[in-house]
Amino acid sequence: MARKAKSTKKKTSSRKSPRKASSKGKHGCMAHFWLLSLSLLALLLGGFYLAGRYKEQLRIAQLKKEDEKVLLDYQVLGIDLSHHQKVKDWKAVRKDNVRFVYLKTTEGMSVEDQKYKEYYEGAKKAGMRVGTYHFFIFERDAHKQVRFFLTHLRYEKGDLPPVVDVEYESRNRRKPANNASRRAELQRFSNEVFAELGIYPVFYTNKECYRDLFEGIELQNELWISHISTETKPNISTPWIFWQYTHHGYVNGIEGDVDKNVFNGTQDAFTQWINSKWN
Numbered sequence: 001m002a003r004k005a006k007s008t009k010k011k012t013s014s015r016k017s018p019r020k021a022s023s024k025g026k027h028g029c030m031a032h033f034w035l036l037s038l039s040l041l042a043l044l045l046g047g048f049y050l051a052g053r054y055k056e057q058l059r060i061a062q063l064k065k066e067d068e069k070v071l072l073d074y075q076v077l078g079i080d081l082s083h084h085q086k087v088k089d090w091k092a093v094r095k096d097n098v099r100f101v102y103l104k105t106t107e108g109m110s111v112e113d114q115k116y117k118e119y120y121e122g123a124k125k126a127g128m129r130v131g132t133y134h135f136f137i138f139e140r141d142a143h144k145q146v147r148f149f150l151t152h153l154r155y156e157k158g159d160l161p162p163v164v165d166v167e168y169e170s171r172n173r174r175k176p177a178n179n180a181s182r183r184a185e186l187q188r189f190s191n192e193v194f195a196e197l198g199i200y201p202v203f204y205t206n207k208e209c210y211r212d213l214f215e216g217i218e219l220q221n222e223l224w225i226s227h228i229s230t231e232t233k234p235n236i237s238t239p240w241i242f243w244q245y246t247h248h249g250y251v252n253g254i255e256g257d258v259d260k261n262v263f264n265g266t267q268d269a270f271t272q273w274i275n276s277k278w279n
Contacts, residue, residue, distance in 0.1 A: 074262035083115040090126035092253030100129040107135040131160025
């Protein structure tokens with residue numbers, strides 16, 4: 001008999017191979033992880049923001065208290081600005097009890113403040129009294145400085161008298177040997193303003209510069225003194241018309257620190273003082 005041939009077909013195993021992990025499960029876990037991480041980050045950033053807002057509100061409240069100390073004795077509040085301060089809303093500025101504003105117009109013989117014209121229009125429209133000032137640089141030709149100032153300033157009926165800013169800083173170093181010549185240059189500047197506008201400019205100065213250039217001198221000019229304090233009033237022998245009491249004030253509608261000042265008199269006296277300049 002013939003023998004049966006052996007089958008070459010392999011038996012397949014009945015055991016099932018393990019399944020691969022689902023990619024959907026992995027992606028779902030990762031999405032959950034990132035969602036949780038972003039939520040925690042948002043909470044953290046929100047916490048920092050609220051803490052910063054709270055700290056800023058405390059700072060503003062403290063500054064308002066400092067203002068109140070000064071305004072117990074002086075009714076007329078004002079500010080002085082240049083392009084360094086960003087004004088966002090002039091109406092808000094006026095509503096924050098600001099009656100007047102002085103704006104930087106020029107500096108030396110060639111620098112015009114880039115925000116002067118815009119700020120002049122904005123302040124006037126908001127109903128504030130407006131004045132302009134020139135930053136005086138020592139040992140530069142006073143005649144050229146005053147011509148540059150007069151060329152660029154606006155001085156309309158009802159405006160505040162122009163101001164000459166006289167103070168020590170990096171470009172205006174203290175040189176006692178030059179005091180007499182500096183006084184002469186300032187007098188020349190003042191006389192040329194008077195010849196053009198019929199009014200002597202106010203001199204703005206700080207205590208150090210006052211002692212060197214103005215103390216004991218009979219002035220035709222009124223004085224605006226920088227005395228940074230809310231606890232003590234200016235203690236100088238010369239009568240003053242404005243007192244600058246802080247460089248770090250807060251005003252609604254303005255971004256950043258603001259110089260704040262008061263007029264030496266009542267609101268009625270302030271109006272009368274301005275009107276007297278135009279009579």
